[in-house]
Structure formats: structure tokens, C-alpha cells
Amino acid sequence: MKLTVDGLHVTLDHQPILRNVSLDAAQGDIVGLIGPNGSGKSTLLRAVYRSLRPSQGLVRVAGDDVWKLPARTAARRTAAVLQDSNSNAVGLCVQEIVALGRTPHHGLLGRDGAEDHRVVAEAMDACGARPLAERNFASLSGGERQRVLLARALAQKPKLLVLDELTNHLDIRARFELLDLIRGTGTTTLAVLHDLDLAARLCDHLVVLSEGVVAAAGKVLDVLTPDVLREVFGVRAVAERHADGVIRITYGADPLALHDTTTDPAVTAEPSDRTPPAPVAPARPAPLTPTEHEAQTAVPG
Amino acid sequence: MSAQAAEEPHPPRTPHAKAAGAPPGRAARSLAGALPRALAARASGTATSTRPTPSAEPRTPRQAKGPRILNVPTGPLLVGLLAVLAGTMIVAISIGSVTIPVVDVWRIVWHHLTGAGATADPALDQIVWNFRTPRVVLAALVGAGLAVSGVVLQAVVANPLADPYVLGVSSGASLGAVMVITMAGGALGGLGVSAAAFAGAMVAVALVFVLGLTRGRLGPTRLVLSGVAVGYLFLAGTSYLQLQATPTELRSVMFWMLGSVAGAKWDQLGLVSTVVVTSTVFLALFGRQLNALLAGDESATALGVDVHRLRGALLVLSSLLTGTVIAVAGCIGFVGLMIPHLVRLAVGADHRRLLPLAAVIGAIYLVVVDLLSRTVNRPNELPLGILTALFGAPFFLWLLRRNKTLDAS
Numbered sequence: 001m002k003l004t005v006d007g008l009h010v011t012l013d014h015q016p017i018l019r020n021v022s023l024d025a026a027q028g029d030i031v032g033l034i035g036p037n038g039s040g041k042s043t044l045l046r047a048v049y050r051s052l053r054p055s056q057g058l059v060r061v062a063g064d065d066v067w068k069l070p071a072r073t074a075a076r077r078t079a080a081v082l083q084d085s086n087s088n089a090v091g092l093c094v095q096e097i098v099a100l101g102r103t104p105h106h107g108l109l110g111r112d113g114a115e116d117h118r119v120v121a122e123a124m125d126a127c128g129a130r131p132l133a134e135r136n137f138a139s140l141s142g143g144e145r146q147r148v149l150l151a152r153a154l155a156q157k158p159k160l161l162v163l164d165e166l167t168n169h170l171d172i173r174a175r176f177e178l179l180d181l182i183r184g185t186g187t188t189t190l191a192v193l194h195d196l197d198l199a200a201r202l203c204d205h206l207v208v209l210s211e212g213v214v215a216a217a218g219k220v221l222d223v224l225t226p227d228v229l230r231e232v233f234g235v236r237a238v239a240e241r242h243a244d245g246v247i248r249i250t251y252g253a254d255p256l257a258l259h260d261t262t263t264d265p266a267v268t269a270e271p272s273d274r275t276p277p278a279p280v281a282p283a284r285p286a287p288l289t290p291t292e293h294e295a296q297t298a299v300p301g
Numbered sequence: 302m303s304a305q306a307a308e309e310p311h312p313p314r315t316p317h318a319k320a321a322g323a324p325p326g327r328a329a330r331s332l333a334g335a336l337p338r339a340l341a342a343r344a345s346g347t348a349t350s351t352r353p354t355p356s357a358e359p360r361t362p363r364q365a366k367g368p369r370i371l372n373v374p375t376g377p378l379l380v381g382l383l384a385v386l387a388g389t390m391i392v393a394i395s396i397g398s399v400t401i402p403v404v405d406v407w408r409i410v411w412h413h414l415t416g417a418g419a420t421a422d423p424a425l426d427q428i429v430w431n432f433r434t435p436r437v438v439l440a441a442l443v444g445a446g447l448a449v450s451g452v453v454l455q456a457v458v459a460n461p462l463a464d465p466y467v468l469g470v471s472s473g474a475s476l477g478a479v480m481v482i483t484m485a486g487g488a489l490g491g492l493g494v495s496a497a498a499f500a501g502a503m504v505a506v507a508l509v510f511v512l513g514l515t516r517g518r519l520g521p522t523r524l525v526l527s528g529v530a531v532g533y534l535f536l537a538g539t540s541y542l543q544l545q546a547t548p549t550e551l552r553s554v555m556f557w558m559l560g561s562v563a564g565a566k567w568d569q570l571g572l573v574s575t576v577v578v579t580s581t582v583f584l585a586l587f588g589r590q591l592n593a594l595l596a597g598d599e600s601a602t603a604l605g606v607d608v609h610r611l612r613g614a615l616l617v618l619s620s621l622l623t624g625t626v627i628a629v630a631g632c633i634g635f636v637g638l639m640i641p642h643l644v645r646l647a648v649g650a651d652h653r654r655l656l657p658l659a660a661v662i663g664a665i666y667l668v669v670v671d672l673l674s675r676t677v678n679r680p681n682e683l684p685l686g687i688l689t690a691l692f693g694a695p696f697f698l699w700l701l702r703r704n705k706t707l708d709a710s
Contacts, residue, residue, distance in 0.1 A: 013516075046599070049599075049602065049603040050602065050603070051599055051602040051603065071602075071605045071606070071607050072605035073605075074605065075603060075604055075605025076605070078603070079603065080599075080600065080603035081600075082597065082599050082600050082603065084596070084597030084598065084599045084600055085596045085597050085600045087597065091595070091645060091649070091650035092592065092595060092649070092650050092651065093649065096592070096649070096650070096651050097596070100592055100593055100596055100604060101604070103589055103590070103592075103593045103604040103605060103606065104604055104605030106589060108586045108587070108589075109586065110589075152596075156604070162603070
């Protein structure tokens with residue numbers, strides 16, 4: 001379903017946090033929200049999942065202003081996976097965590113029915129969380145936790161997924177697993193991401209926030225220009241589509257030397273076409289042979 | 302190489318799994334197996350591009366066990382525990398300065414409840430129906446109320462160390478009670494002390510609410526800290542009054558502060574049972590919302606829960622419950638801290654299950670403790686607080702030692 005954010009202003013303690021932010025996500029789109037720390041990404045998400053009321057502007061999910069909908073109705077359309085659920089103190093098992101996703105589908109007297117059990121089981125299956133069902137949430141690894149929280153969001157049967165730094169602190173394999181899971185849901189998604197490479201891989205469109213305003217928005221390569229990377233993120237880097245079709249970010253030898261054009265021309269120069277043959281990437285290191293690898297890992301254990 | 306590596310179990314990929322107590326040798330071994338497996342997979346072209354099916358990863362047997370001790374469904378468990386409660390109450394009524402056979406106790410209680418059956422010896426009837434039964438019923442109600450209040454407050458202020466007195470209820474009630482005992486000389490009678498204790502409790506909670514508000518919202522940490530501060534403030538007044546008290550007054554102050562159900566009378570049970578039963582039922586209705594609260598305030602909001610209204614409503618309701626219980630029974634410690642943790646360990650943290658079960662187990666616990674309080678040191682009675690602390694403190698220390706995550710992050 002369509003998400004529309006239109007002319008959003010958010011103020012917190014009389015400080016403007018977001019100014020005139022607009023964005024669109026079509027059905028099934030994955031929109032990445034990127035920007036430096038403090039640029040207002042999480043605040044924008046809060047306005048979308050109905051936690052922080054905007055002072056002006058609209059958030060529409062599936063055509064309705066979420067701030068005019070009852071909280072439960074809005075939560076049946078928008079599900080969020082946020083940082084605050086990742087605590088040890090919960091004490092619920094995985095199945096119970098996923099079943100929390102059914103909360104907006106019931107009133108005070110509502111009891112879980114066959115439909116709820118089916119939806120919870122499907123959500124756990126979709127995220128590979130079924131074998132963990134009886135485990136205590138606190139005993140899970142970081143990657144497992146995020147899969148479980150994503151399953152909780154899917155159990156809400158949402159039309160829009162809101163994800164805040166889902167891949168933070170995860171090892172590299174768990175990150176890619178999560179990207180696959182998100183893509184596999186087919187749900188319209190608004191995701192805050194810090195890792196620009198992951199954002200470029202995952203998202204159809206990117207929106208760059210800088211000091212509370214939209215600095216750039218559009219297709220990945222149109223947004224991640226050297227100018228944006230320099231002005232908004234403060235690094236010298238270039239984003240290119242490589243021969244394998246994947247967009248990768250290449251950072252300069254000294255990514256902080258913003259105005260030094262001599263050291264690394266490949267990074268400062270605008271690439272002439274969008275499919276260069278990986279000009280600055282060093283030769284791929286030869287894969288470790290198993291014997292070398294085992295020799296390395298045997299030592300610390 | 303690749304065939305052999307593919308059979309290796311998937312390793313614990315984060316330090317988390319290792320911290321949970323995996324022997325280092327095993328971790329090193331499975332790590333040594335995993336990377337060659339990944340490399341082999343990459344080499345044979347079946348790498349991460351296909352869906353990695355994380356669900357297929359086998360777990361180590363150590364982690365396969367569920368977190369529950371009791372996997373009995375809530376309904377039968379509740380019925381069974383209610384039967385245990387009834388049995389415990391009958392036994393508690395039969396034991397005392399005069400021990401009355403259980404059968405006679407049952408006959409007398411049955412006669413009063415239904416009007417059927419023969420009347421017993423009037424002296425026994427007097428002891429059973431007018432002294433012991435109200436006392437045992439009050440103990441059950443107080444135990445249930447404190448356990449329910451503890452469960453709710455631990456979730457609402459997101460703090461495992463919270464108990465029903467975390468918002469200053471006990472210090473306010475103590476000041477109110479001590480004021481009546483020392484300044485009115487106890488002349489206002491039992492009702493006077495109860496009313497003053499309730500009023501003091503509500504004043505303290507109101508103060509904590511006002512101090513806990515920021516931007517029109519009640520923050521958990523701010524509430525807890527305000528509760529501590531208000532507690533000390535009221536304690537200053539209580540201590541000053543105690544210094545002015547005569548030894549007799551001081552004795553009744555001590556007894557009140559440590560809690561007792563010895564003064565139970567039928568005419569006060571109506572109000573107490575109404576408050577305890579209705580608030581327990583009401584709070585149990587919020588079970589799903591309380592569960593959502595465990596996910597964190599922001600996540601609960603995204604689950605459609607109006608967190609700030611919910612927190613306000615639950616705090617008001619649990620404060621009324623605690624205030625009522627403390628007004629009739631004094632400050633009985635540890636029940637509201639210990640029973641919630643104990644029941645959570647046994648049946649899990651789902652509040653729809655936890656709340657009713659904690660109520661019944663809290664009731665059983667306090668009936669037993671009250672029985673001990675009037676039998677271990679016959680013919681003298683011990684205040685309940687001494688015994689609950691005697692059992693509660695070691696349990697609490699065990700809980701603290703068991704909880705490895707408390708200072709982890």
C-alpha cells in the first residue's frame with residue numbers, strides 16, 4: 001500500500017526536528033532513509049508509526065491520515081521493528097514475542113483464536129524462527145532476535161513495515177540474511193539504515209535526511225552522488241554499479257579529506273558512465289585455503 | 302572437504318551464545334568447521350544468493366529446552382491451585398491455640414456458607430467463624446493483592462526490582478498510621494488507623510505521580526526515583542513521630558509496620574474483597590497490553606497500545622489496590638516482590654497467565670505464612686513481615702545471583 005508523507009514538520013521541546021519532509025513509497029517499494037546521526041530519521045519513523053505527533057503535515061498509509069485513525073487501526077496497517085525491543089529483561093519466549101504482533105487485532109476481551117495461531121506460525125516460518133519458538137528471547141543471538149522481531153511485525157499483517165537500524169551490531173551473514181527476509185516479505189517498507197552499502201543493495205529508492213530536511217531523494221545512484229556523500233555524510237566516496245549489477249560504495253584513501261583532489265582521483269571524479277569496471281577496487285584477495293584458515297582459528301580457542 | 306564440512310553443526314555465531322556457557326572447546330571446534338563450510342559453499346556457487354534458510358540450522362541441545370517449568374495450560378492449573386488454596390485455608394483455620402479437627406472446621410464453614418448441616422459447639426463455632434475464618438480470608442486477599450500489584454508494577458515501571466511499594470505507598474501509609482497511633486493515642490480504633498493509612502498512601506502516590514510527569518507523560522525511571530525520594534521524605538516524619546511515642550504506642554507502631562492480619566473482622570472483608578477481586582480481574586484484562594509493554598514503550602506504541610494512558614491507568618489501579626491492602630494489613634514486605642518473580646519463573650511472563658496464577662499463589666503463600674506466624678512462637682504472634690522477609694530475603698539474593706543480565710549492559 002502506498003505511504004505518503006506530505007509537508008511534515010515535527011517539533012520536540014520547541015526545537016524543529018523535521019522541516020517540510022515529504023516522501024512517497026509505492027506498493028511493494030523498499031524506501032531507505034539515510035542520513036547522519038541526528039538528521040531526524042528516527043523522528044520521521046516515529047511520526048509514521050504514530051508515536052510522535054507532527055506539528056504540521058500528513059502521514060498517509062493506504063490513503064488515510066494515520067494521526068486521524070485510532071491507534072489500533074493504525075497499528076493494523078503499520079508495523080515497526082525498533083531498537084527498544086532488543087532488551088534482555090523481557091522474559092517472553094519467541095512464540096509469545098511473535099504473538100505480540102496480534103495485539104492491535106484484539107480489544108480488551110479478545111482471545112487468541114485459530115486465525116491468530118495460524119498467522120503467528122506463518123510469520124515465524126517466513127523468518128525462520130519456528131525452531132526457536134520455545135526459546136527465551138533473552139537467550140537468542142543478535143541476528144536471531146532481529147528475525148524474531150521481524151516475525152512479530154509480520155504477525156501484525158501490516159501494509160507498511162517500518163524498520164529502524166535492523167542490521168545494527170549484526171555479523172555480516174546475519175545482515176544479508178535479514179536483507180533477504182525483508183525483500184521476501186513483499187511489503188512496502190520504510191527502513192532507516194546506517195550502512196550505505198546495505199541501503200544500496202536493499203532499497204528501490206533512497207531518501208537522504210540532513211538536519212531535518214530532505215537533501216536528496218530518488219533512485220539509488222541518483223541520490224548517492226559524490227556531492228551528497230561529501231555534503232551530507234562528510235566523506236569522500238563514490239557509488240557505482242559494478243559489473244555484477246550490485247551498487248557498491250568506494251571510499252577514498254582518506255575519506256575525511258574532503259577537498260583534497262590529488263590523492264585519489266577515482267573517488268573525486270564523477271564517473272563518466274554508471275558501469276565502470278571497478279577502477280579503484282584492489283585485486284580481490286585470494287580466498288583462504290582451509291588449511292590456512294584452520295591454522296588461524298585453532299590458536300585462540 | 303565440502304561434503305564433510307556441510308555436516309558440521311552451525312556454530313554459535315555471536316559472543317552471546319558463548320557467554321551463555323558453551324564450553325570453549327566446543328565453540329572453537331564448531332567455528333573451525335563453519336568457515337570452511339561457508340568457503341566451500343561459495344566455491345561451489347551455492348552461496349548466499351539463494352535463500353539461506355536460517356531455520357534449518359540445528360541448535361545445540363543445551364538450548365533446545367523451553368523456558369517454562371510448568372507447561373500445564375492456564376485453566377486447569379488455575380483450578381488446581383484454587384483447590385490447593387481452599388485446602389490450605391481449611392487447614393489454617395483448624396490450627397491455632399485450640400486445634401480443631403479439619404472435618405469440624407469444614408462442617409462449621411459449610412453451615413455458615415449454605416445454612417445446611419448441624420450447628421456445632423457454639424464455642425468452636427465462635428473461634429472458627431468469627432476469629433479464624435476472617436483472618437485466613439484476609440490473609441488470602443492480602444497475598445493476592447500484593448502479588449498482583451507487584452506483577453503489574455514490575456511491568457509498568459520496567460524494573461524487575463519493583464514491588465507494590467515502589468511508588469511510596471508504604472511510606473505514606475506508615476506516616477498516616479503512625480500519626481493516628483501516636484497522636485490520637487489509638488483512640489480512633491482500628492478503622493481510624495486503616496483510614497489514615499489509606500489516606501497517607503494516596504497522598505504519597507499523588508506526590509510521586511506529579512513528580513514523575515514530564516511533558517504530560519509518566520516516565521518509568523522518573524517514577525521510581527520519585528518514589529524513593531518521597532519515601533525518604535515520609536520516613537522522616539514517621540521516624541520523628543516514633544521518637545515521641547510511648548513504649549506501648551511504639552509497640553503497636555512496630556506491629557503495624559511489619560504487617561498482620563490478626564485484626565481481621567468480617568465487616569471489613571466486604572470492601573477489601575471487592576477491591577482485590579475487581580482490580581485483579583480488571584488488571585488481568587490488560588494482560589495483552591502489559592505483554593506489549595515488555596517490548597518497550599516505542600514498540601508497544603507501534604503495536605497500537607496507548608502507552609501513556611495505559612501506564613497511568615495501571616498505576617492508579619495498582620496504587621488503589623496496594624493502598625487498600627496496606628490499610629488493613631500494614632506493610633507486609635517481600636510478597637509483592639517475590640511471588641511475581643517466582644510465578645514468572647514457573648509459568649513464563651505472559652501476563653494473561655501470570656496475573657491470575659500470581660494472585661492465587663500469593664494468596665496461598667500468605668495463608669501459610671500467617672499460619673506460621675501464629676504457631677511458631679505460641680502463644681505469641683509474630684508480625685507477618687518478619688516471616689516474609691525471613692523467607693523472602695534469601696530468595697531474593699538467590700534471584701540476584703541467578704540474574705546474569707542485571708549489570709550486563
